[in-house]
Amino acid sequence: MDLLALADFNLVARYGSFGEAARAAGRPKATLSRRVSELESDLQIRLLERGPRGVKLTQEGLALYERTGALLAELNASAAAIASSSEQPRGRLRISAPALFSQIAMGKLVASFALKWPEVRLEVTTEDRPVDMIEEGYDLVIRVNPAPDENLVGRIILHDRxxxxxxxxxxxxxxxxxxxxxxxxxxxxxxxxxxxxxxxxxxxxxxxxxxxxxxxxxxxxxxxxxxxxxxxxxxxxxxxxxxxxxxxxxxDGSDIALWALYPSRRFLSARVSAFLNHLKASFPSGAPEELAALIDG
CATH class of the missing domain: 3.40.190.10 (Periplasmic binding protein-like II)
Structure with a gap:
């Protein structure tokens, strides 16, 4: 069963007409009518009696509305709750960082980040080798002068020489x-x-x-x-x-760029965004002197 079509049917049933439902949802009336017709065709039953003054639920339509209305409302509430919770950084954040950066900086970065976002559980692994982010389950990797990778995007967080x-x-x-x-x-x-x-x-x-x-x-x-x-x-x-x-x-020719890499800009989790912002705040200009200050701070 098409859940979107079922949601459209519930919308029309709630408002009692295609026109009112279309205005409430900001969607074309014809689209709602077509989706409800497709649902009726899939179920092989008539759900609505259409008339000049609106629509009336058939016996089968009323039963379907009563049984699915609460379920759809619960689904919408659950989705809204998840979306709301994703705005706050929480959950596990797995990071891979090179050995030297881990030894001299990650401890202090993790401590200051944890104080700000206590609901994020950080897991930092020291790796100088290239890691497969997707296969190995990392949310973020930090690398020195990484080779181009079409599957990853990122930003430079530090320059050194x-x-x-x-x-x-x-x-x-x-x-x-x-x-x-x-x-x-x-x-x-x-x-x-x-x-x-x-x-x-x-x-x-x-x-x-x-x-x-x-x-x-x-x-x-x-x-x-x-x-x-x-x-x-x-x-x-x-x-x-x-x-x-x-x-x-x-x-000569020893410019070093330290990158933070992640799989995609789309739907970036709040915890990854928070750590990226934390890196930016820690190294605002990305100069080597800023890393030196963190080391000795």
């Missing part, structure tokens, strides 16, 4: 002399970094002597005066400002 840092007092060498370096990941086969600093562009030749799995560990190692490293500005800007590290320059 890589800088080469060292212990204060250590100067970039001349020529092809190699400098001990701390790098992240065994796959990094770095032999030199092209850096642009105050004195222009320079190629720095490096000799990796320590390979660590975390950029936070790389930063902590260089803080103690061991080697040089290439790190996100947001992670070391406070160290540079405080004189704990010196900056040799920015790595």
């Amino acid at each position: 890589l800088v080469v840092v060292a212990k204060p007092g250590l100067e970039p060498p001349e020529g092809k002399a190699r400098v001990p370096a701390v790098i992240r990941g065994a796959a990094d086969q770095t032999s030199f970094w092209d850096v642009t600093g105050a004195e222009g562009r320079k190629r720095i030749f490096v000799e990796p002597f320590a390979t660590l799995s975390s950029l936070v560990m790389v930063r902590d190692t260089v803080r103690l005066g061991v080697g040089i490293a290439c790190l996100p500005l947001s992670l070391v800007s406070r160290d540079i400002a405080a004189g704990r590290l010196s900056q040799w320059g920015e790595l």
Whole structure:
């Protein structure tokens, strides 16, 4: 049975004429008449007796109206309640975020979000690999320079860039002399970094002597005066400002964009919208200094 046709029949039965029902619903009279006729055809019974002064319910029509009117009213009330509740963020929100961002920022972001929206149950997973949002059941993913995906939409929440840092007092060498370096990941086969600093562009030749799995560990190692490293500005800007590290320059072509991605703009849930707004409020201009302030705040 077509529920929309049944709803139209109930509407006409309630008002006693196609004209009154059409005016009440703001719909064409002919459409209502056609839908009721289709319902009668489907059920193989006559529901209404049509006359010049309106319509009259047949015995079968009256029985159908009495039995379905309350059910349709309950359905409408349930739909309205669900729509109303969806305006307030609540329920489970599953997020996948990269390791570094999770380590330095997600804890504080989750805490401040939870204080504002206590009915949202956050589940944050640390993943550097590309995840299948639909297959793995994520509501939102945060990724660094993600590859284009026609199934996802999103927005940039942060910009960052890589800088080469060292212990204060250590100067970039001349020529092809190699400098001990701390790098992240065994796959990094770095032999030199092209850096642009105050004195222009320079190629720095490096000799990796320590390979660590975390950029936070790389930063902590260089803080103690061991080697040089290439790190996100947001992670070391406070160290540079405080004189704990010196900056040799920015790595060429190292612009970083942190994206928040989700499957569709249509019917975006209130909890996803709320978290996106929370990210925007936390990083209003998307500058690396804003992430640095959150880290040290």
